[in-house]
Amino acid sequence: MSPVGLRVDVDTFTGTREGVPALLDLLEAAAVKATFFFSVGPDNMGRHLWRLARPAFLRKMLRSKAASLYGWDVLLAGTAWPGKSIGRELAPIMRRAQEAGHEIGLHAWDHYAWQAHAGRWSDRALIDQVRQGKECLEDIIGQSVTCSAAPGWRADTSILSAKQALGFRYNSDCRGGGIFLPLLSDECPGTPQIPVNVPTFDEMARPGLSMNSFNELILERLTASHYGVYTVHAEVEGRSMAGGFEQLLKRAAWRDIDFKPLGALLPEDVHRLPTAHVIRGAVAGREGWVGVRHT
Ligand SMILES: [Zn+2]
Structure with a gap:
């Protein structure tokens, strides 16, 4: 069957320090290479999680046991x-992730912001954020960073048009099925998008959903579809899960699913990819708007 992209989103200090080494061990044991999207600037993620402390979200946090899912240190970072x-x-x-042969990409300078x-x-502010993160990550890994993934899948036509200035080889900024070229503000096609088409664990978490049934559900989806990109979080799958x-x-x-870094899914001739708009939409289980591929 066709390869499935596997991306590891790293949002926080604790996720990097504890989740990444644990995931590197798991991936090595499984002989799987993935794409790690790192956040490199300040960790203010606690602010993000508490900013959402509206009653409905609080109920969801308690129901989904956010503290045990993420850990209190993650929830309090930067507050x-x-x-x-x-x-x-x-x-x-x-x-270490780079030396282990994984693809390294930029997730964020300041994920919360x-x-x-x-x-x-503004375009300037968007470009500054991405450039700051890209340069910092390039200093760390000593080579150019050629891919990125917008935090929280917050991307739309004007955000993607601003990101175009950074010259990435591909981005994974939105949700939807199939690799495509996003149409920018001037209606010209931009850098290829490799969208995520399978839900994350934290989106599906609800009482009574065991890890076993979640895994079966995800694997069914990945087996049934001719395109698959799955996301895990260092804060979740690298720790409590x-x-x-x-x-x-x-x-x-066992199912012959062949996980690969996202870059390995990119065809040689990207100019033949279909085009589509990226608009603001919603994904079940995720707070706020996310960028989605709009045919
Ligand atoms: Zn993230």
């Missing part, structure tokens, strides 16, 4: 003290 710089303190862990403000930022992810990797191998 009471300035966010720690992830790249400055944890660069060796990012280099992007999720909270990217929809309102590591056992479940280990099982998913084993069962995927």
